[in-house]
Amino acid sequence: MTGFLLRWAVAFGLLTLTFNPTAWNYLDWSRRSYGEQTPLIVLLGLLLLMGYVIYLRATFRSIGGFGMIMVIAVVAALFxxxxxYGLLTVRDESELVWLGLLVLSLVLGIxxxxxxxxxxxxGQSDMDDVSE
Structure with a gap:
């Protein structure tokens, strides 16, 4: 369980570092600082891209596109x-964005x-193709 929580937390961090409703995210920072910090923006963008490649490749290999849709559907139905039942209230657009980030991070974590x-x-292990 702790392994899943760690993988989910890293996925949530990757998504929220890229974009969130606050001003503290890569997309807003890169738009504001493009002229002064272009090399750093490119470097951090490539590091984020590497994280997405790792997560998306593993997710597509393990659960596929249909599995991703099923996870989103189950979490959406839960919400x-x-x-x-009145246990979840959404008062503004930023709360919807946070819920969306939570759903996407759950998909990547799963x-x-x-x-x-x-x-x-x-009891069986998954193996990558040898020819790759």
């Missing part, structure tokens, strides 16, 4: 139930963790 879950359930 709908919580909203319907995608990166799914091979570990499958191995525990089935």
């Amino acid at each position: 709908w139930v919580l909203y319907d 995608g990166l963790s799914w091979s570990h879950v499958r191995r525990r359930l089935s």
